Amino acid sequence: xxxxxxxxxxxxxxxxxxxxxxxxxxxxxxxxxxxxxxxxxxxxxxxxxxxxxxxxxxxxxxxxxxxxxxxxxxxxxxxxxxxxxxxxxxxxxxxxxxxxxxxx
Amino acid sequence: xxxxxxxxxxxxxxxxxxxxxxxxxxxxxxxxxxxxxxxxxxxxxxxxxxxxxxxxxxxxxxxxxxxxxxxxxxxxxxxxxxxxxxxxxxxxxxxxxxxxxxxxxxxxxxxxxxxxxxxxxxxxxxxxxxxxxxxxxxxxxxxxxxxxxxxxxxxxxxxxxxxxxxxxxxxxxxxxxxxxxxxxxxxxxxxxxxxxxxxxxxxxxxxxxxxxxxxxxxxxxxxxxxxxxxxxxxxxxxxxxxxxxxxxxxxxxxxxxxxxxxxxxxxxxxxxxxxxxxxxxxxxxxxxxxxxxxxxxxxxxxxxxxxxxxxxxxxxxxxxxxxxxxxxxxxxxxxxxxxxxxxxxxxxxxxxxxxxxxxxxxxxxxxxxxxxxxxxxxxxxxxxxxxxxxxxxxxxxxxxxxxxxxxxxxxxxxxxxxxxxxxxxxxxxxxxxxxxxxxxxxxxxxxxxxxxxxxxxxxxxxxxxxxxxxxxxxxxxxxxxxxxxxxxxxxxxxxxxxxxxxxxxxxxxxxxxxxxxxxxxxxxxxxxxxxxxxxxxxxxxxxxxxxxxxxxxxxxxxxxxxxxxxxxxxxxxxxxxxxx
Numbered sequence: 001x002x003x004x005x006x007x008x009x010x011x012x013x014x015x016x017x018x019x020x021x022x023x024x025x026x027x028x029x030x031x032x033x034x035x036x037x038x039x040x041x042x043x044x045x046x047x048x049x050x051x052x053x054x055x056x057x058x059x060x061x062x063x064x065x066x067x068x069x070x071x072x073x074x075x076x077x078x079x080x081x082x083x084x085x086x087x088x089x090x091x092x093x094x095x096x097x098x099x100x101x102x103x104x
Numbered sequence: 105x106x107x108x109x110x111x112x113x114x115x116x117x118x119x120x121x122x123x124x125x126x127x128x129x130x131x132x133x134x135x136x137x138x139x140x141x142x143x144x145x146x147x148x149x150x151x152x153x154x155x156x157x158x159x160x161x162x163x164x165x166x167x168x169x170x171x172x173x174x175x176x177x178x179x180x181x182x183x184x185x186x187x188x189x190x191x192x193x194x195x196x197x198x199x200x201x202x203x204x205x206x207x208x209x210x211x212x213x214x215x216x217x218x219x220x221x222x223x224x225x226x227x228x229x230x231x232x233x234x235x236x237x238x239x240x241x242x243x244x245x246x247x248x249x250x251x252x253x254x255x256x257x258x259x260x261x262x263x264x265x266x267x268x269x270x271x272x273x274x275x276x277x278x279x280x281x282x283x284x285x286x287x288x289x290x291x292x293x294x295x296x297x298x299x300x301x302x303x304x305x306x307x308x309x310x311x312x313x314x315x316x317x318x319x320x321x322x323x324x325x326x327x328x329x330x331x332x333x334x335x336x337x338x339x340x341x342x343x344x345x346x347x348x349x350x351x352x353x354x355x356x357x358x359x360x361x362x363x364x365x366x367x368x369x370x371x372x373x374x375x376x377x378x379x380x381x382x383x384x385x386x387x388x389x390x391x392x393x394x395x396x397x398x399x400x401x402x403x404x405x406x407x408x409x410x411x412x413x414x415x416x417x418x419x420x421x422x423x424x425x426x427x428x429x430x431x432x433x434x435x436x437x438x439x440x441x442x443x444x445x446x447x448x449x450x451x452x453x454x455x456x457x458x459x460x461x462x463x464x465x466x467x468x469x470x471x472x473x474x475x476x477x478x479x480x481x482x483x484x485x486x487x488x489x490x491x492x493x494x495x496x497x498x499x500x501x502x503x504x505x506x507x508x509x510x511x512x513x514x515x516x517x518x519x520x521x522x523x524x525x526x527x528x529x530x531x532x533x534x535x536x537x538x539x540x541x542x543x544x545x546x547x548x549x550x551x552x553x554x555x556x557x558x559x560x561x562x563x564x565x566x567x568x569x570x571x572x573x574x575x576x577x578x579x580x581x582x583x584x585x586x587x588x589x590x591x592x593x594x595x596x597x598x599x600x601x602x603x604x605x606x607x608x609x610x611x612x613x614x615x616x617x618x619x620x621x622x623x624x625x626x627x628x629x630x631x632x633x634x635x636x637x638x639x640x641x642x643x644x645x646x647x648x649x650x651x652x653x654x655x656x657x658x659x660x661x662x663x664x665x666x667x668x669x670x671x672x673x674x675x676x677x678x679x680x681x682x683x684x
Contacts, residue, residue, distance in 0.1 A: 024413065025228055029181040029235075036184055063184030064191050064217060072226050 015090035017079045018051065022100040026072035031101035036063050038096055044083030046093065051076040060093070105338045108311045110286070111577055112331040113297035115634065116306035117352045118263060118283040119345055122324045122335075124315055125266035135208045145199050145206040149192075152206070152246035157186050160242070182239050207247045214240035263324045267315045277305075284308075284326040286333045288315050301634055304356075308333055310577050355682055359637030363394040367640045371647040375622065377640055378436075378630040380608055384422045387429035390633040394640060397433035399630025400495070400556065400608040401426055403479065404440045413475060419482035427490035434491040436556070436630075437483050438535065439476070439508075441465045441497040460561075460570065465498035470507055480515035484526045492530055495556060499534040500541055505551055535608070537561040542590050549601035556630070557594060559609025563587050582611045583667040588620065588659060595625045606630055615642045615679065616671050622648065623655025638682070645678045 021027060027035070039046045039060040046060030052075045058065035060079065071077060077097065081089040137145055160183050168176040185191060191213070198209035214236055221232045261283050268289040269277075277285070277300065284306040300307040306328025318324060318335050325334040325345050329352075334341060367375045378399030379390030387398050406414045406422055414422070427435050442464065469476040483494055496508045509532055516526055536542060537558030548555065563582050564571055571580040581587075591607075598605035606628035611617045613631025615638055621629070622643070629639060654674050661667045 026226060028228055030177065033180045033184050059190050062190040063181060063188045065188075067181070067229070067232060068217070068220055070224050070226060070229065 013082075013084070013086045015081045015086045017090045017094035019077050019079065019094045019097040021071050021073055021075045021077060021097060024073050026075065027066065027069060029067075032063060032066045034101060035093065035096060036061055036066055038092060039089070042081070042083070042085050042089035042092075044081040044086040044089040046089060047080045049078045049080070051078050105341060106317060106335045108314050108317070108333045108335070109578065110308040110311040110314075110331055110333065111571065112306070112308055112328045114284075114300035114305060114307040115329045116284065116304065116326075117329060117345065117349045118306055118326050119342070119349055120261055120263040120283045120324060120326070122265045122318045122320060122322045123262040124318055124320050125264065125269075135205055136203045137205050139203060142199060142203065145204075145209075146196060148247055149195060149199065149206040149210065152210075152243055153186060153192060155246040156239075156242050157183065159246075160186065182235060182242075185236075185239055186243075207244055210243050210247060211240060214243070263326050265315055265318045265324065284328065286311055286314050286318075286324065286326055288312055301632055304634070351681065356637075359641060362637050362640050362644075363392070365394070365640070365644065367394075367396075367643050369622070369643055369646050369648055369651070371649065373627075373648045375643050376606075376628045377636050377643075378434075378606070378608075378628065379633045379636060380613075380630050381426065381633070384425035385429065386633060387426045387435065388431075390636070391429065391431050391433065393633045393636045395433075395633060395636050397491075398426065398430055398435040399606050399628065401435060401437045402441065403437060404442050413478075416478045416482045416485075419479060420485050423483055423486035423492075424489050427486055427492060430490060432490060434493060436493040436495050436533075438495045438497050439466070439479055439483075440469055442468050460564065466496050466500075466504060466508055467498070470504070470511070473511060476511055477515045477518065480512050481519055484512075484516055484519055484530065485524065487530050488527055493533060493554065494530055495533045495535055495554075497535045497558070498537055498561070499548075500538045502544070502547060502551060505534055505548070533604075536594060537609075538565055539590075542566075542594055545594050545597040546601065549597060549603045552603065554604040554606070555594070555598055557591065557605065557607045557609065559587070559591070559607060559611045562590070562609065563611075566590060581664045581668070582609070582617065583671065584664045585659075585662060585667065588667060591621070592624045592655075592659060595621075599625050604628065613639060615639055615682075616668070616675055618642050619646060619651045619654040619674055619678075620658050620671055621655075622646065623651035623653070623658075641682075642675070642678060 023031065047057035048060045048066065048069060049055055049057040050069050050071055053070060055069065057078075057080065058069055060066065069077070079090055079093050079097075081087075081093075083089070160179055164176045164179045164183070167179070195206075195209045195213045198204045198212060199206060202209075204212070218233050218236045221229055221236065224230070259281075261281050263283050264277075264285045266285075266287055268287055269285070282305065285300060286307075287309040288311055289309060297307060306326050308326060308328055308331055311333055314333055314335075322336055323342070325337050325341070327333070327345070327348075334345075337345065367377045369375065376396045377394070378397045379386070379393070379395040380400040380402065381387055381390060381398055382402045382405040387401070390398060401423075403419075403423075406419060423437060426437075463471065469479075480494075483492065486492065494512060496505065499505045499508070512532060519526055531553035533552050533554035533556065534541070534548065535558045536545065536548070536555050538561070541548060542562065545555070559582055560571075563569075563580060563584070566586055567580060567584055569576050569579045571577045595605055605626065607621060607626055608630035610631075611621070612629040613635030618629075618639055619642075631639065654671070658667050658670055661670065
């Protein structure tokens with residue numbers, strides 16, 4: 001008897017990144033908008049969670065939800081992406097946070 | 105006819121029709137609708153979002169073009185929220201699932217968000233509440249579709265009457281149709297006050313409930329010079345004020361002729377008139393008005409322009425601009441006076457119970473040495489462009505001054521290590537604005553390079569009055585004998601010690617007090633550039649012996665009222681027709 005193990009590989013991939021917020025003012029208006037604008041360029045679903053506050057994941061493409069993240073300096077954020085371009089989305093977004101938002 | 109008293113933030117007299125801005129809540133007509141009306145409510149919502157996004161886009165463009173990127177940046181997040189699909193769908197869900205009216209649904213969702221921000225511990229996030237309120241208001245305006253006061257479509261000149269001004273509303277002050285502003289709130293953001301002063305329009309705040317006493321269309325007299333607002337004036341009063349309005353216009357043009365003449369009394373005593381500035385470009389304005397330099401550069405306003413702490417380079421550029429604008433005349437830079445009613449309190453969630461007695465000003469700086477040193481380095485670097493003096497605010501003890509001065513030397517060393525030599529000497533002084541400092545003035549005279557008296561705060565602390573509190577602000581008066589005597593003692597101590605003493609509080613720019621201060625020995629006055637011509641005119645008409653006589657008499661009185669009446673009479677003798 002052949003046990004055929006079928007692995008359903010969907011089109012989507014997933015990626016997770018953990019980043020620390022560097023800026024002294026945390027994620028305030030300008031950084032939030034830069035993050036959201038960037039996230040919206042990707043097809044993947046983006047959720048972000050404030051691991052430091054053990055928070056629930058929020059929609060990374062939502063300006064309001066990202067502000068409600070309460071991301072302050074030192075907060076560890078978990079960026080979770082799902083979709084065809086999950087990998088590049090996760091990389092781009094984590095780079096943005098890593099670099100700090102001072103250079104605008 | 106009613107006469108309401110307040111606090112002036114900008115001088116001048118205007119007569120106009122009132123436009124009353126809604127304080128807070130739009131009246132939401134009903135909460136739920138019948139199921140058949142749901143599609144219409146959804147459409148209303150959709151339409152309101154489009155209109156809001158459109159309107160905001162245009163406003164951002166306008167702000168960008170007229171006031172620069174920083175003013176426009178405020179709205180980036182607003183726009184992001186209005187385009188936020190999750191937000192929109194949560195409102196739509198409320199409409200569909202609970203038969204809610206569009207206005208009610210939008211308001212409910214937005215207020216829920218406001219509540220969530222209120223619960224946060226990060227001080228900076230609290231400011232977002234005002235943003236969300238602003239966005240809510242905008243949406244509601246479009247959903248309800250009523251003819252609300254829209255400042256961008258004023259057809260005639262008006263006097264703005266409101267409880268307070270939101271960021272959106274402040275942006276409209278530059279419209280030529282806004283003649284002046286009258287507010288209930290006792291503490292206008294300095295941004296409002298500065299904008300009004302630089303536009304030459306009167307503003308009176310702390311009126312308590314003017315927004316409830318005036319209806320749209322009422323004739324209103326806004327007397328920023330005498331700190332009053334008159335609603336529905338009688339015919340006689342209106343005539344009188346029309347004459348005053350005309351006189352004020354003549355007066356301001358006369359004054360511009362004084363620009364190049366020295367501030368010298370009739371018996372040839374030279375007095376220095378300097379200016380108080382908040383923004384770098386104002387130093388050039390002060391020079392144009394005939395000032396002898398910048399007596400006070402309030403650097404904390406750099407925070408109003410930037411959402412983040414301004415970097416060393418950003419600060420350097422600002423200081424450099426201010427110094428160059430002064431054309432070789434001295435510029436006294438005051439280190440950050442943050443806290444109390446300013447920037448940090450607005451942004452602080454955990455608001456101090458007593459901000460005036462709390463972590464503000466030099467105390468704040470000494471507890472945030474990194475930030476302090478960044479500022480000091482920027483100032484030292486900029487000092488090569490002109491004659492710079494550094495001043496520490498709210499110095500209350502010798503230890504504090506020594507610590508601050510030591511930090512300045514550390515900053516100097518930092519620069520030396522980087523190979524940047526600070527050329528010349530930068531005099532270091534203090535603002536004297538607390539009772540303790542006044543009492544110890546002799547000791548301070550031995551340590552500091554110069555002293556500048558900050559009468560605004562000094563008066564508040566001496567009289568134990570918060571001038572931003574509408575309920576007691578009338579108790580605030582620099583004419584109170586306790587204040588006057590303290591000033592006499594301070595000026596005398598400085599004169600005897602050979603330490604340069606200037607006065608940079610509002611009192612310096614008020615002609616009512618010029619003779620008194622001159623007579624007590626003050627020779628350096630620092631004021632808003634707009635006040636320089638007026639004070640200069642008075643000085644040129646006075647003699648020192650006359651001023652000394654006035655001071656002696658004023659010091660003999662027991663009450664503030666006697667002092668004020670006496671000074672008014674004496675000043676009138678020299679300026680019979682001018683608004684005092």
